[in-house]
Amino acid sequence: MASHSVAKGCGDPGVQTKPAQVGTFKSMASSNVPCSLLKDDINGNVLPYSMGKEGKKDRVDPAEQSLLNKLIRHNLVKNRNQVEVLQRDPNSPLFSVKTFEELRLKPQLLQGVYTMGFNRPSRIQENALPMMLAEPPQNLIAQSQSGTGKTAAFSLAMLSHVNPANKWTQCLCIAPTYELAVQIGHVIEQMGKFYPEVKLAYAVRGNRLLRGTTIQEHIVIGTPGTVLDWGLKLKFFDPKKIRVFVLDEADVMIATQGHQDQSIRIQRLLPKDCQMLLLSATFEDSVWSFAERIIPDPNIIKLKREEETLDTIKQFYVVCKEKEDKFSALCNIYGSLTIAQAMIFCQTRRMASWLSGQLSSEGHQVALLSGEMMVEQRAAVIERFREGKEKVLVTTNVCSRGIDVEQVSIVVNFDLPVGRDGNSDNETYLHRIGRTGRFGKKGFAFNMVDSQETMDLIHQIELHFDRKIVKLDTDDLDELEKMMN
Numbered sequence: 001m002a003s004h005s006v007a008k009g010c011g012d013p014g015v016q017t018k019p020a021q022v023g024t025f026k027s028m029a030s031s032n033v034p035c036s037l038l039k040d041d042i043n044g045n046v047l048p049y050s051m052g053k054e055g056k057k058d059r060v061d062p063a064e065q066s067l068l069n070k071l072i073r074h075n076l077v078k079n080r081n082q083v084e085v086l087q088r089d090p091n092s093p094l095f096s097v098k099t100f101e102e103l104r105l106k107p108q109l110l111q112g113v114y115t116m117g118f119n120r121p122s123r124i125q126e127n128a129l130p131m132m133l134a135e136p137p138q139n140l141i142a143q144s145q146s147g148t149g150k151t152a153a154f155s156l157a158m159l160s161h162v163n164p165a166n167k168w169t170q171c172l173c174i175a176p177t178y179e180l181a182v183q184i185g186h187v188i189e190q191m192g193k194f195y196p197e198v199k200l201a202y203a204v205r206g207n208r209l210l211r212g213t214t215i216q217e218h219i220v221i222g223t224p225g226t227v228l229d230w231g232l233k234l235k236f237f238d239p240k241k242i243r244v245f246v247l248d249e250a251d252v253m254i255a256t257q258g259h260q261d262q263s264i265r266i267q268r269l270l271p272k273d274c275q276m277l278l279l280s281a282t283f284e285d286s287v288w289s290f291a292e293r294i295i296p297d298p299n300i301i302k303l304k305r306e307e308e309t310l311d312t313i314k315q316f317y318v319v320c321k322e323k324e325d326k327f328s329a330l331c332n333i334y335g336s337l338t339i340a341q342a343m344i345f346c347q348t349r350r351m352a353s354w355l356s357g358q359l360s361s362e363g364h365q366v367a368l369l370s371g372e373m374m375v376e377q378r379a380a381v382i383e384r385f386r387e388g389k390e391k392v393l394v395t396t397n398v399c400s401r402g403i404d405v406e407q408v409s410i411v412v413n414f415d416l417p418v419g420r421d422g423n424s425d426n427e428t429y430l431h432r433i434g435r436t437g438r439f440g441k442k443g444f445a446f447n448m449v450d451s452q453e454t455m456d457l458i459h460q461i462e463l464h465f466d467r468k469i470v471k472l473d474t475d476d477l478d479e480l481e482k483m484m485n
């Protein structure tokens with residue numbers, strides 16, 4: 001929907017509505033890292049010169065992880081679990097739909113949905129969409145992992161509820177970061193492609209309007225601080241006229257200082273009969289209490305994450321002396337087995353960088369992924385790896401969850417994942433080795449053990465998952481090769 005873009009969204013030529021960087025992801029992202037600090041690494045990836053943090057463990061930032069998931073995902077995540085629905089009024093009939101036709105969408109929106117390649121509602125959409133589109137409006141808290149169709153659902157709901165003849169803001173959506181807001185905006189733009197009357201504005205940093213402006217865009221999407229400024233201080237839109245309020249990524253939102261209070265302040269400006277929707281990928285207690293504060297009388301929909309399993313994965317450990325020895329063991333494994341693609345996990349950026357250098361000098365096609373890269377660069381590296389342009393991906397924890405690469409036949413823990421308390425980080429272990437053995441294929445995981453402490457971690461992991469991790473001898477490799485094929 002070209003007319004949704006910030007540049008064209010506002011009819012008034014006197015109004016500067018385009019943030020300097022919206023739509024150009026590169027420039028937007030590079031604002032985080034000054035260009036002078038960037039250099040190319042062996043793969044042509046950009047790395048900061050400042051290596052002050054190189055020895056540090058890579059921490060996973062929830063907003064970055066969420067953005068990365070959005071950028072690398074092109075399809076729904078498979079989930080065979082049942083949706084759990086808790087209705088505000090248990091006596092009212094529970095509607096669920098199997099087709100988009102049943103929703104009686106405007107033809108322009110149905111066309112938009114089909115053009116996006118959606119044939120039928122996803123599991124969560126089957127229940128969420130009838131509630132989101134209900135008249136009178138119903139409030140909803142929905143939780144399901146990333147990639148299950150929440151953004152598509154609430155985007156469709158906002159587009160459906162707009163009356164384009166009313167030239168004022170009717171739907172408001174808040175997201176934790178600029179980049180996430182822009183991503184949501186793109187979904188709305190795509191879905192509303194055949195419904196150009198509906199306009200969208202981005203309430204994000206850098207998007208400055210002239211004081212005294214009243215915007216005519218029907219949907220405003222932005223970050224809490226700017227939305228609050230637009231609605232309360234600058235009065236660019238009237239919060240009392242909002243019909244649908246969406247708070248996306250509640251779990252990421254509350255992890256950001258100040259966003260919780262700002263979100264609550266926004267919600268208090270809205271009319272009592274405004275429909276309120278809150279979405280989250282996870283549901284810890286803190287998210288739950290926030291959700292209950294912000295969404296009155298909610299229906300609740302939950303879709304449990306499909307558990308990752310170790311059942312299809314054979315796990316080994318290899319005893320080594322130090323990092324050079326680990327490297328030789330790795331080369332030995334790699335040289336003896338027919339490996340489609342491999343992922344190798346290191347605990348620190350420094351180790352990942354050293355290892356990828358070593359592998360490259362041995363003539364391997366290696367991709368390196370670590371936390372100092374911008375999210376868009378990480379997405380590009382993953383995309384190349386998926387396309388098979390590199391056979392080995394060396395990474396830190398920034399990539400333990402969420403990426404699906406069908407060809408990954410082995411995962412190597414060059415360093416085992418350790419928690420803050422010094423014990424094994426079992427969840428990370430599961431996510432890491434869960435990158436292999438997917439899509440009904442056999443998977444193999446190799447753990448490098450270079451000390452008694454690492455051996456203890458292996459025992460802890462065995463105990464935790466109640467699965468044996470077998471010692472690998474180099475003599476076993478022929479046998480293993482037969483097993484793999």
Ligand SMILES: Nc1ncnc2c1ncn2[C@@H]1O[C@H](COP(=O)(O)OP(=O)(O)OP(=O)(O)O)[C@@H](O)[C@H]1O
Nearest residue numbers: 074075076118120121122146147148149150151152
């Ligand atoms: N009904 C559908 N049929 C096919 N694909 C869909 C459907 N709904 C959504 N998708 C696609 O699946 C992917 C995930 O959807 P969506 O972004 O809405 O999920 P999400 O739960 O909001 O996850 P995230 O928070 O990571 O964006 C997107 O590529 C989207 O285009």
